[in-house]
Amino acid sequence: MSHTNAENRVLTQVDTVNAAPYSLDGTGVTVAIIDTGWWYSYNTLKKDIHGEYRILAEYDAIEDKLSHIADKSGHGTHVTSIAVGSRVADDGTYQGLAPNANLVEVKAFERTGQGTYADVIRGIDWIVANKDTYGIRVLNLSFGGPARSRYWDDPLNQAVMRAWQNGIVVVASAGNDGPTPVTIGVPGNLPYVITVGAMTDSVTPLDWSDDRLASFSATGPTYEAFVKPDIVAPGGHVRGLMGLDSRFATNHPHYHDGDAYFTMSGTSQAAAVVSGVVALMLQQEPFLTPDDVKCRLMSTARARADGGNLNSEISYSVFQQGAGLVHAWEA
Numbered sequence: 001m002s003h004t005n006a007e008n009r010v011l012t013q014v015d016t017v018n019a020a021p022y023s024l025d026g027t028g029v030t031v032a033i034i035d036t037g038w039w040y041s042y043n044t045l046k047k048d049i050h051g052e053y054r055i056l057a058e059y060d061a062i063e064d065k066l067s068h069i070a071d072k073s074g075h076g077t078h079v080t081s082i083a084v085g086s087r088v089a090d091d092g093t094y095q096g097l098a099p100n101a102n103l104v105e106v107k108a109f110e111r112t113g114q115g116t117y118a119d120v121i122r123g124i125d126w127i128v129a130n131k132d133t134y135g136i137r138v139l140n141l142s143f144g145g146p147a148r149s150r151y152w153d154d155p156l157n158q159a160v161m162r163a164w165q166n167g168i169v170v171v172a173s174a175g176n177d178g179p180t181p182v183t184i185g186v187p188g189n190l191p192y193v194i195t196v197g198a199m200t201d202s203v204t205p206l207d208w209s210d211d212r213l214a215s216f217s218a219t220g221p222t223y224e225a226f227v228k229p230d231i232v233a234p235g236g237h238v239r240g241l242m243g244l245d246s247r248f249a250t251n252h253p254h255y256h257d258g259d260a261y262f263t264m265s266g267t268s269q270a271a272a273v274v275s276g277v278v279a280l281m282l283q284q285e286p287f288l289t290p291d292d293v294k295c296r297l298m299s300t301a302r303a304r305a306d307g308g309n310l311n312s313e314i315s316y317s318v319f320q321q322g323a324g325l326v327h328a329w330e331a
Contacts, residue, residue, distance in 0.1 A: 010082070010097070010273060013201055013234045014328045025049060026098025026279040028286070030056060031084055031138040032168075033275075034123045035076030037069035037107040039243045042260070044087040045080055048100045056134045061108040061123035062115075069107035074246030078264055079142045080105070081241035082272035084279070095241075097276020097328075098283075104134050109143065111247050117156050124159040128166050137282050139168050140275040142268030144175040144185030147223055151189050160187045169282070169290045171196060171275045173267035174229040175218035181319065183218040184228045191226045194278075194294050198235025198270040199325060211325075213304075213316055217267055220319035229322040230294065231301045233277075235270030237263050277328045298323040300330035 038045055048054040058069050071077045081087070084103055085096035106123040109115035127136055141160070151157050164170050170193040177183035188195040198214040214236050220228035242249050242262035249256045256262045278293055303324030304316050
């Protein structure tokens, strides 16, 4: 296995280190990711920690066919590596939160990161139809769009809700239009799913005192006055895999290390962290329902006002941090 140049500080922030005695690594859980595709050349995406091929299916929702979905954007690869990457850091930890999970990749967004409702809904419907075939338990949605109707009338939200009702834990990003209130986008505004905002550790992972909510993290309430986001997770300057010739790396070369890693910020990255945590939870207790998972994540999160991992000197409202910073060990 190849190595990164540094330790994975995200694992420290969400406290997956204490899960080590239970050998939790996502084994037996399939995570589905709807995004821009993934970079096939990275063995640590296509193979698990044992070197076994773990890509169960690739579906191109734009073309409506099963085929390899090359990531020309870089976003999908970055998100995937955070959730399930099996690269090993210098300190012996894995890059991804659930490095041994199985993976289903669905492409619904082009190189520019743009996608249509029709393509995303087609991708979600395909996942629901094939959830038993591939054992899909987690669905990561690191994207968003402006809310243009009541959440219950939105066709994308209706598709997402079908996935939730079919036993798939849906993790959605809150959006990057914060800190202005009422900026949670679709599908993050769906009350039932797990909506994730972003925090940053100010590049000091072992010093909780300067942790803060990321300035871009979208803020609730939703238009219908629901509390969102539900929780927050590391989303500031997160390292993830990305090809050198992908659109993000080409347009922002100063954020790429010239080898394999790109540093990126967003609630997309925060959602990927939580999707990895959910895979660990379902490995330990496969009987958990989506509602069970959400309740555990929220009841064990550490709110800034409670003096947890987020600095207690300054508090955030529930419309900014939800229940607080995700805590994998407690969940």
